[in-house]
Amino acid sequence: MLEVQNLSMRFGGLLAVDQVSLDVREHEIVSIIGPNGAGKTTVFNCMSGFYRPTGGKILLDGKEIQGKPDYRISRLGLVRTFQHVRLFNRMTVVENLMVAQHRHLNTNLLSGLVATPNYRAREQKALDRASYWLERVGLQELANRDAGNLAYGQQRRLEIARCMVTEPRLLMLDEPAAGLNPAETRELNQLIISLKEDYNVSVVLIEHDMSLVMDISDRINVISQGRPLATGTPEEVRNNDEVIKAYLGEA
C-alpha cells in the first residue's frame, strides 16, 4: 500500500535521513525505532507531507506522493499524530472532532451558512462519528470539556480519535506512549491492535517503549544516524547484533 524508497532529507549540512526504505501493507502495524536523533520523525514528516524530501520516492498504491502538501496527503487517507499533543485546547473535546472532519472534507462555507439539507445530513454523520469515537476511546463523559483541561493520557486518546473520525487507511503515530503510565500504555496497546483488527487501518508507529513495540508490531524498521540498520519481525530485530550494538552505544 505505502512504499518509501531511498528516502533522503538534508537540512543544510546535515543528512538527517539517508536512503531509508520501508513498506507498509494493508492491515499491518509497522514500527520505526532507533536511538534519539536517528531521523524517525523526519521520515514521518516526509511521509505526511510536512517536508518535501530531498531524495527518494514515497508511493501510495504505486502513485508518487512525496512533496504533496499535508492536507492533500491526509485526504488520501494518511493521517498522523504528533510527538507533542496538538489539539485545539480552548475548544471542547467534541468540537475538536468536528473541526477535524470539516478540515478533512473541505466543507463549503456557503452551504454551511444556508444549512442545506445535504449539509445538515453531513453534519449529523460527522456528529455520529465523533460520538462513536469518543465512546471508543473512553472520552464520552468528557465530550463538553475543553480539550486543554483533559489529563495528558486523555489528550493522547483524543488525538487518536481525531484521526479516526476522518476514516484513514493509514495512521501514523509519533511516540503515542510518551508520558503515559503503565495502565494507559496497556490501553493504548489494545486500542492500536483494535484499529488494525476492527477498523482495517494500517499503523506506522514511532515509539521508544520497546515492550509496546515488540508486542504489537508485525514488522520493525530500525534506523540509526539517518541510515537503515535492520528490518524484520520483532524476533529478528531483537536478536540482530547491529541493533543491539546501536542501542548499547546509546546507553
Ligand SMILES: Nc1ncnc2c1ncn2[C@@H]1O[C@H](COP(=O)(O)OP(=O)(O)OP(=O)(O)O)[C@@H](O)[C@H]1O
Ligand atoms: N527542521 C529541521 N531543521 C534542521 N535539522 C533538523 C530538523 N528536523 C530534524 N533535524 C535534525 O535531524 C536529525 C533527526 O531528527 P529527528 O527528529 O528526525 O530524529 P528522531 O529519530 O525522531 O529523534 P527522537 O527519537 O529524539 O524524537 C536530528 O539531528 C535533528 O536535529
